[in-house]
Amino acid sequence: MDFRRxxxxxxxxxxxxxxxxxxxxxxxxxTHRGRKYKAPPPTSRIDVTILRNDDGKPxxxxxxxxxxxxxxxNMELKTxxxxxxxxxxxxxxxxxxxxVIAKGYKTFGGDYTIDKPAMTxxxxxxxxxxxxxxxxxxxxxxxxxxxxxxxxxxxSSKKDGxxxxxxxxxxxxxxxxxxxPNSSQPQPQ
Numbered sequence: 001m002d003f004r005r006x007x008x009x010x011x012x013x014x015x016x017x018x019x020x021x022x023x024x025x026x027x028x029x030x031t032h033r034g035r036k037y038k039a040p041p042p043t044s045r046i047d048v049t050i051l052r053n054d055d056g057k058p059x060x061x062x063x064x065x066x067x068x069x070x071x072x073x074n075m076e077l078k079t080x081x082x083x084x085x086x087x088x089x090x091x092x093x094x095x096x097x098x099x100v101i102a103k104g105y106k107t108f109g110g111d112y113t114i115d116k117p118a119m120t121x122x123x124x125x126x127x128x129x130x131x132x133x134x135x136x137x138x139x140x141x142x143x144x145x146x147x148x149x150x151x152x153x154x155x156s157s158k159k160d161g162x163x164x165x166x167x168x169x170x171x172x173x174x175x176x177x178x179x180x181p182n183s184s185q186p187q188p189q
Contacts, residue, residue, distance in 0.1 A: 045088040045118045050079050050100055053124040058083025062102035062125070069095040090114050100125065 046066070050059045064085040067074040077085040090096060092114055098121065100108040105125035112121070 041091045041093075042117070043088055044090055044092045044114045044116060045086065046090055046096075046114065047084065047086045047118075047120045048077075048079075048098070048100075049120070049122045050083045050085075050102065051122065051124050052105075053126045056124075059102050059105070059125060062100055062105075065097075065099040065101070066090060067097040067099070069097070092117060098123075104128075 048064050050062045050064065051057065052059060058079070058081070060079055060081050060083065062079045062083070062085075064077045064079060065074050066076075066087060068090065075087060075089070077087060079085045094114050096112050096114055098108075098110050098112055100123050102125055104127065106128050108123050108125060112119075
């Protein structure tokens with residue numbers, strides 16, 4: 001028998017059988033074995049624009065941090081030259097803490113609920129305020145009644161005509177206050 005004549009038919013029959021077997025095994029594995037496919041939750045696209053509060057110009061290279069409530073990690077982006085950062089992996093319906101950190105500006109933070117498929121946030125950062133110093137005069141602290149302002153003698157004693165040397169006492173008390181520091185006011189060192 002000449003096997004050379006049957007060789008093409010034999011090879012094609014073997015290839016057909018192998019491909020049919022692979023097809024059946026692939027169908028069995030998707031329906032009976034393995035994990036079931038679970039679609040990821042829908043996500044929203046969030047666009048954030050970071051601007052200066054005083055003139056409205058964009059802030060480049062600001063860190064925009066997203067932390068989804070319940071997750072342990074966070075996602076950080078940097079703003080481009082237009083002050084913009086975009087993210088499109090946050091699950092719709094989630095609560096997010098948005099934090100913005102930029103050099104030379106106050107840190108911003110806010111809680112938001114991502115309830116739309118596309119949202120836009122505009123954050124205006126302020127410059128930091130002046131630090132509190134005990135050496136500066138703080139009139140609001142004296143008004144609050146913390147002992148910074150002392151009661152002065154009333155004018156009613158002068159009206160009733162008693163002149164028992166009351167004019168000399170305030171002068172002596174003024175000299176005493178100059179020589180002894182007032183413990184209720186901070187003193188420069």
